[in-house]
Amino acid sequence: MTATPVVSLSNIKVACQNCSLASLCLPMGLAPADVDKLEAIVKRSRPLRRGDHLFESEHKFRSLFAVKTGSVKTYTLGPDGNEQVLGFHLPGELLGLDAIQSDVHRCSARVLETSSVCELPFERLEELASHIPTLQHQLFRLLSKEIGQDTDMVALLSRSPAEERLASFLLSLSERYQRRGFSAKEFILSMSRQEIGSYxxxxxxxVSRLFTRFQEDGILRVDRKHITILDLERLRKVIAHQTNCDQQAQGPN
Amino acid sequence: MTATPVVSLSNIKVACQNCSLASLCLPMGLAPADVDKLEAIVKRSRPLRRGDHLFESEHKFRSLFAVKTGSVKTYTLGPDGNEQVLGFHLPGELLGLDAIQSDVHRCSARVLETSSVCELPFERLEELASHIPTLQHQLFRLLSKEIGQDTDMVALLSRSPAEERLASFLLSLSERYQRRGFSAKEFILSMSRQEIGSYxxxxxxxVSRLFTRFQEDGILRVDRKHITILDLERLRKVIAHQTNCDQQAQGPN
DNA sequence: ACGCCCACTTGACCTAAGTCAAGTGCCCCG
DNA sequence: CGGGGCACTTGACTTAGGTCAAGTGGGCGT
Structure with a gap:
């Protein structure tokens, strides 16, 4: 058993090689030999507990983080002190990408439930990337993907009504869970209504009223944080700009 | 006799080396020898005219584009066909970063006024970056910066009222113009009210009413597309969550 | 096991901003 | 140089969603 000098997680065999997330995460598309090199710079910590921080706004940026299990939210505090949630991060997703530019974190990251993460010291990652074109490309792709997602979020916020926002959010979770091998139709929200609303x-x-309405409409079953999507198709239709106005006779008003 | 004091297009020796934007753009921080290598892959086109496209959504992604002069908007068309403006891009800013991931453009880019751009074939840029660590770093920084800006936009849209949004927008333009050597207090909007609103x-x-109000308040002078910021300080205060109501003994004005 | 707290629900009301509808005048085109 | 359209302004009205307030009940700590 090789003792990792920095942080050793005693007995679990953690390695990118046999991580179920490898196909979603940084190693995606890398040759096995290159994954080993990547592996060598990854630090793994003991599991974090709800409320623990991965990093905090204004602190020096040193590493990217990849979620391994659990979930993490990123947020900033507005001038008035209230929290603005910027994102929720599931296993296989990277955090801290916005800090590369300034060398300082621009938001804080806090785990929402017991979670484990991989830490990727960015200087070493960059060094590695300059020797492994595939890794460089993969990093460009990941950064670009983040931009695309942010852009989608901007579009959602600037033109969609509340209904569509929540439906989008739920569908996004559904798809992301599915890609990770979980149920697309049933999951536990690790964040509060407040946090969803802020996001x-x-x-x-x-948010609460919409959950109730979706449930009344038979689209969801909502039990506290336990969500069951009963009618995925209809949920998708909510997003597709439900311009049913003139379509079907909606009945007498 | 063209009296354009700034740039005359036909006869300039166009080269990153003597481009006034070099310190904002990709070459930033590169050794002169490396700028030459970058230079070698840049394609420059004749000036584009209002309405011309740099690229269109769904088209294959091949190159990033850097604005050299003029201004460009990026946008998508919603399902209902109406335009969602995603951003406005001034000289020295890069476009197309969101397409790296998918190999396909996710938005369209159209010039708002006569503009010139540099085209950077991405494959060659990547190849170059893997030999020039500083360039690789610079690219990571640029992508990261974009993420940070998008994040700011998300925060703006999800929690700020209309007043603050427009003030933010104007201040952003003001700062960007200033860094490019133009007046921070006086500029011409190259986009319509409609486009500002969409953004x-x-x-x-x-948007129109807010311009009027800012003018009535003595913060701006607005003449059609010609904006003069009369009171930069007060414009900043609009953003700073103008909760002047109860705030600590700021003293009576 | 109990009770308290806090996340959530639900209702009533209010307001910021959207929509609809006229203007007004600049700018471009003939 | 004159007409028309289009970008913009302005006003009246509507509404989605925020705010405030009052429950309700689940889960956690003792």
């Missing part, structure tokens, strides 16, 4: 630019009461 | 998630009427 979607809505009041928590609005 | 900020507001109706064009709201």
């Amino acid at each position: 979607l630019g809505l009041a928590l009461e609005t | 900020l998630g507001l109706a064009l009427e709201t």
Whole structure:
């Protein structure tokens, strides 16, 4: 058993090679020999518990983090002190990409439930990338993907009504869980209504009312944090700009 | 006799080396020898005219583009066909970063006024970056910066009222113009009220009313597309969550 | 096991901003 | 140089969603 000098997680055989997330995460598409090199710079910590920070805003940027299990939220505090949630991160997703530019974290990252993460010291990662073109490419892709997602979020916030925002959010979770081998139709929300609202630019009461409405409409079953998607198709239709107005006779008003 | 003091297009020796934007653009921080190598892969086109496309959504991604003069908007068309503006790009700014991931453009880019751009074939850029660590780093930084800006936009859209959005927008333009050597206090908007509204998630009427209000308040002078910032300090205060109501003894004005 | 707290729900009301509808005048085109 | 369209302004009205307030009940700590 090789003793990793920095942080040793005693007995678990953690390695990118046999990590189930390898196909989603940084190693995606790398030759096995290159994965080994990547492997060599990854630090793994003991599991973090709800409320622990991966990093905090204003602190020096040293590493990217990849979620291995659990979930993490990123957020900033507005001038008035209240929290603006910027994103929720599931296994296989990278955090800290916005800090490369400034060398300082621009948001804080806090785990929402017991989670484990991999730490990727960025200087070493860059060094490695300059020797492994595939890794360089993969990093460019990951950064680009993040930009695309942010752009989608901008579009969602600037033109969609509350209903569509929540439906988008749920579908995004559904798809991401599915890609990770979990159920697309049933999952536990690790974040509060407040946090969902902040993320979607809505009041928590609005989020709550929408959950109720979706349930009444038979689209979801909602039990506290336990969500069951009953009608995926209809949920998708909510997003597709439900311009049913003139379509079907909606009945007498 | 063209009296354009800034740039005359036909006869300039166009080269990153003597481009006034070099310190903002990709070459930033590169050794002169490396700038030459970068130079070698840059394609420069004749000036584009208002309405011309740099690229269109769904088209194959081949190159990044850097604005040299003029301005460019990026946008997508919603399912209902109406335009969602994603950004406005000034000289020295890069476009197409979101397409690296998918190999396909996710938005369209159209010039708002007569503009010139540099085209950077991405494959060659990547190849170059793997030999020039500084360039690789610079690319990571640029992508990261974009992520940070998108994040700022998400925060703006999800929690700021209309007033703050427009003030943010104007201050962003002001700062960007200033860094490019133009006046921070006086500039011409190259985009319509409609486009500003789309970008900020507001109706064009709201944008118009806010311009009027800012003018009435003595913060701006607005003449059609000609904006003069009369009171930069107060414009900043609009953003700073103008909760002047109860705030600590700021003293009566 | 109990009770308290806090996340959530639900209702009533209010407001910021959207929509609809006229203007107004600049700018471009003939 | 004159007409027309289009970008913009302005006003009246509507509404989605925020705010405030009052429950309700699940889960956690003792």
